[in-house]
Amino acid sequence: MQRDLSADIVIIGGGLGGCAAALSAAKMGLKVIMTEETDWIGGQLTCQAVPPDEHKWIEQFGCTRTYRELRIRIREYYRRNYPLTERARKIEYLNPGNGWVSHLAHEPKVALAVLKEMLAPYISSNKISLLTGYRPVEAEASGDSVETITVEHTQTKRKLILKGTTFLDATECGDVLPLAGVEYVTGAEAKRETGELHAPDEASPQDMQPITHVLAADYLAGEDHTIEKPAQYEFWKEYQAPFLKHKQLSWLAPDANTGGSKEFSMFHTENHWGLWDYRRIIDPSLYKRGFYEGDITLINWPQNDYWLGSIIDVGEAESQKHLEGAKQLSLSLLYWLQTEAPRPDGGKGYPGIRIRPDVLDTEDGLAKYPYIRESRRIKAQFTVVEEHINAEIRGDKGIERFEDSVGIGCYRIDLHPTTETNTFFYTESYPFEIPLGSLLPVRVNNLLPACKNIGTTHITNGCYRVHPVEWNIGESAGFLAAFSIQKGINPAKVREEKALLKEFQSLLEENGVQLHWPDGVGPI
Structure with missing residues (x-):
């Protein structure tokens, strides 16, 4: 009715x-x-x-x-x-996660x-x-x-x-x-439509920026929270975009300034920016000791940008295929981080990364909607x-x-x-x-x-x-x-x-x- x-x-x-x-x-x-x-x-x-x-x-x-x-x-x-610390409580421009992407990296539920x-x-x-x-x-x-x-x-x-x-x-x-x-x-x-210097010679209506299906996780060193291997993991593990010199699941990311690759790491090092606190939304040092078990971050990194197809004006079946592909890419990135990501000590994987469904109020720990x-x-x-x-x-x-x-x-x-x-x-x-x-x-x-x-x-x-x-x-x-x-x-x-x-x-x-x-x- x-x-x-x-x-x-x-x-x-x-x-x-x-x-x-x-x-x-x-x-x-x-x-x-x-x-x-x-x-x-x-x-x-x-x-x-x-x-x-x-x-x-x-x-x-x-x-x-x-x-x-x-x-x-x-x-x-x-x-x-x-339960902020007294020092944190006095910070005028409090950044709850001290993420380096934003002056105000915070939990979605608070917003x-x-x-x-x-x-x-x-x-x-x-x-x-x-x-x-x-x-x-x-x-x-x-x-x-x-x-x-x-x-x-x-x-x-x-x-x-x-x-x-x-x-x-x-x-x-x-x-x-x-x-x-x-x-x-x-x-x-x-270019003939807009006159823009960097516009292409021919229009490409389906040439759009990628979507990203963000997920929430925390990190508990010494523990093992490895998820079940995602259905598309083998594909994403081997996938290398034809326009890049590195595989999708790696510490390398597209460098728009050079057209090549730039290297990151899990945590900050002397030579590399760490991605873990890129969009970190909880920094435990700002709160009462022991209140949080570990950092909480939102994984929206270059590695889980999904560009294999558009979800706009392509029909329901095609759109659903790419929506699922974006989810699988994010879960595959998580699994790679837990099991195969190279560590500075020569080992592989950070099994202490724990997916946090409660942060985003979803069953799978992924955001309710992809980032458009x-x-x-x-x-x-x-x-x-x-x-x-x-x-x-x-x-x-x-x-x-x-x-x-x-x-x-x-x-x-x-x-x-x-x-x-x-x-x-x-x-x-x-x-x-x-x-x-x-x-x-x-x-x-x-x-x-x-x-x-x-x-x-x-x-x-x-x-x-x-x-x-x-x-x-x-x-x-x-x-x-x-x-x-x-x-x-x-x-x-x-x-x-x-x-x-x-x-x-x-x-x-x-x-x-x-x-x-x-x-x-x-x-x-």
Whole structure:
């Protein structure tokens, strides 16, 4: 049986962008329905198990006020609830895991608790209705407007028809776009389409960044927690990508700077960075002695990037094959680490690595959802291209300023080896702005992207995809949807009329959305 539900704004996808959009729309007094495919909101920060990728100024500036509030609340959660040492308790910018990838490497469950806490008053007041376990399966459109989106429960198969004035696609893969007939692109665009220096001569719609199925583990030296040999272990043990000079399961990883390989180790040595504390989320030295048996880390390393195929627009069977392949790669990496990884003492394997299903609330210890680096992207009224951000190309021109900016972000252009051409690319970029035009589809007038599905290219998605940027995109999209509804206009009108644009940007700034970078900020 199908039921109809309605709200002012319908958000499909409960990741960081979806949560930020729901909060901003609810603050404006509008009613919101937000769905999420898994049973955890928070996307890449929680159900994908990726600690925040951020820039070096994040503690001082360069994110929205609510994103900063999220980070502060996460630290305070540890101070309130965990037996931190007195020294750790006094650290202003506490890093619970002391992971070197992030200033705030922490447990996914803590981020989940904080996000629920931030949404709680709006759920209580019926401003936000949250539906977990639902994914979009159908959409109805009339002309240039979306009328309804049908979602289906992943377990019970119950369907709900959702009606709204404005719809936001905050799914990890841009799943609403094909259902609603919204024009979009995937993969790598051709140079003649974007004019980008590093774009290929021919478009490759299936040439996308790899997915990674993250797993959680701790390390108990002297113990043996070796898992059963994964079904695909022999394949991955022998697999060597044709574009690399090393096997997948090794201490070597692709080096985007040289095109060759760079060497890591399990733990830090004089000559090599250690991967174990790369995304470590619990450093026992910060807590009461004996509280933790060992470090807890999230294994999202170059060795478990899965690039053998895309999961977008390839059909259900092909998608499932690659999803399972990504899981098998991660489990094979774990088994290799436990049994065959070379150690500095000449031995092999670290059998004390213990998979931790409880950390991610799954039976197998793998994240609830794979880490998605690249989504479908709307064909937008304005598309951000490499020349707007690549520091080498921009030279001394500095940060590209957009008159219609609705936020900011900063990250290097970072493309992991892709699924068809196996291209990987890493280069310095200038901090960037988020133009309103990149949130506006070329045709459909009441659907907005609220995740990594905005008007970027394959190349620029490589820096617009990270946590604080996705949050800013969602937050600004939520405010835009609410502002437009209250004005009785389509969102595109806000960009077309300077007075409306100025009023909207003032609204964003009043709510803590930074529109421009301060002077003097250089590339990273």
